[in-house]
Amino acid sequence: MKQFMDRDFLLSTETSKVLYHDYASKMPIIDYHCHINPREIAEDKTFDNITQVWLGGDHYKWRQMRSNGVDEKYITGNGTDKDKFKMWAKTLQKAIGNPLYHWSHLELQRYFDYNGILNEKTAEMVWNTCNDKLNTPSMSVRNIIRQSNVELICTTDDPIDSLEWHQKIKEDETIETKVLPAFRPDKAINIEKPDFSEYIDKLSIVSNIPITGFSSLCNALSNRLGYFDSMGCKVSDHALDFVMYQPASMEEIESIFQNRKDGVIPNEKEQLQFKTAILLFLGREYHRLGWVMQLHYGTLRNNNELMFHRLGPDTGFDCINSYSSSTQMASFLNALNVTGQLPKTIIYSLNPKDNAMIGTLLGCFQDSSAIGKIQQGSAWWFNDHKLGMVEQMSSLANLGLLSNFIGMLTDSRSFLSYTRHEYFRRILCDMIGKWVENGEYPDDIETLGSMVQDISYYNCKGYFNF
Numbered sequence: 001m002k003q004f005m006d007r008d009f010l011l012s013t014e015t016s017k018v019l020y021h022d023y024a025s026k027m028p029i030i031d032y033h034c035h036i037n038p039r040e041i042a043e044d045k046t047f048d049n050i051t052q053v054w055l056g057g058d059h060y061k062w063r064q065m066r067s068n069g070v071d072e073k074y075i076t077g078n079g080t081d082k083d084k085f086k087m088w089a090k091t092l093q094k095a096i097g098n099p100l101y102h103w104s105h106l107e108l109q110r111y112f113d114y115n116g117i118l119n120e121k122t123a124e125m126v127w128n129t130c131n132d133k134l135n136t137p138s139m140s141v142r143n144i145i146r147q148s149n150v151e152l153i154c155t156t157d158d159p160i161d162s163l164e165w166h167q168k169i170k171e172d173e174t175i176e177t178k179v180l181p182a183f184r185p186d187k188a189i190n191i192e193k194p195d196f197s198e199y200i201d202k203l204s205i206v207s208n209i210p211i212t213g214f215s216s217l218c219n220a221l222s223n224r225l226g227y228f229d230s231m232g233c234k235v236s237d238h239a240l241d242f243v244m245y246q247p248a249s250m251e252e253i254e255s256i257f258q259n260r261k262d263g264v265i266p267n268e269k270e271q272l273q274f275k276t277a278i279l280l281f282l283g284r285e286y287h288r289l290g291w292v293m294q295l296h297y298g299t300l301r302n303n304n305e306l307m308f309h310r311l312g313p314d315t316g317f318d319c320i321n322s323y324s325s326s327t328q329m330a331s332f333l334n335a336l337n338v339t340g341q342l343p344k345t346i347i348y349s350l351n352p353k354d355n356a357m358i359g360t361l362l363g364c365f366q367d368s369s370a371i372g373k374i375q376q377g378s379a380w381w382f383n384d385h386k387l388g389m390v391e392q393m394s395s396l397a398n399l400g401l402l403s404n405f406i407g408m409l410t411d412s413r414s415f416l417s418y419t420r421h422e423y424f425r426r427i428l429c430d431m432i433g434k435w436v437e438n439g440e441y442p443d444d445i446e447t448l449g450s451m452v453q454d455i456s457y458y459n460c461k462g463y464f465n466f
Helices: 014-022 038-042 050-054 059-067 081-092 099-112 123-134 141-147 164-171 196-207 214-230 250-261 268-289 305-311 326-337 352-362 386-399 419-437 445-464
Strands: 029-031 150-154 178-180 235-240 292-297 344-349 374-376
Touching (some): 014 419, 014 445, 038 164, 050 123, 059 081, 059 099, 081 123, 099 123, 099 419, 141 150, 196 214, 214 268, 235 268, 250 268, 268 292, 268 326, 326 352, 344 352, 352 374, 352 386, 374 386, 419 445
Parallel strands (some): 029 150, 150 178, 292 344, 344 374
């Protein structure tokens, strides 16, 4: 029997051990998509206790606590931090097979030097161990990032954001890690949302461009794109129900926008026409700027209406949406490609059934302008577990070139989540190691080592031009 989460955790062959320990583990981390707050980096935030680090905003954990019958008081309510931690410990011991079990224990090992088990019996001791460590200078936000070997972080930022904290970070020579904004214009796209008109007014003020129609909306977004670009931004991000393609004339789009300004919510077809028009405009702008476009889709959000009204979005009540349209996605990419304005693009589906579809779609739009110009994003959200990562990478290997894959991201709000890169790298090395030892690829450690280093770091660095 193997020891629990030892040095060779998830590494089942001698080849995989060499690939991980001698090659992948040494690579810096580029976290090109996350949701951490740049202000907390600028101010070098510290934490009073482990609950603040682990359970504040982490809806992955909240979902499992609810599944264990924990009262909401100890999840998002007014329970004490200590009681919330104990409820998490009581839940974690049941999470066999769940990536949260591995992630939590990796974080305890790497950041708190605790190699034991967290459960209901050990909760008090682990609480004290973690809090003692958090009260040392080594566990400030910047030092967590430093000891995690993080070279670069891309946050997620709204077009109207002032980026003042990014500016402060940029000016602070004591911060070694580069922190760049990422452009997330969902609020300017979701024309059906109740706060759309209010948001457009804010965008108009920030850009200093009166938004009187669709054309001026595009001008305002272009203004903000220029500002983000001046701050080092190299990537956008879009959260979509699916990647749509419903073309319409400019006259129709202007009419849809004007009607919305007058308080008329567009019907479903009009919504898709507007979103298509603005996404096509933005895609062309990303190409002009040399940015990467990220398309996240396949989420059915806020399914529990009662809890949505109580807690708001991003609180653990989303699920996989079974609908996607390869026809519309292909048409959208083609509309940009036919004019030579398709930017580098990363496509993520929350539904693992889309792996093969995305894998085949990539090959339709690759060209010599960039190696792996169109990428399948890493196993995302409900899929970033061992099986999900293996399925995504195996599908990509079967249908494309795994060696050109740009690898892992945290997509997290926690500064302890960098161990997810370790988790990914171990799974990658084990998968490749098994293929080698099964005679499916030559035992060429120099080539293999370079391959896992590329997937872990170099491919990403070159793809984004960081």
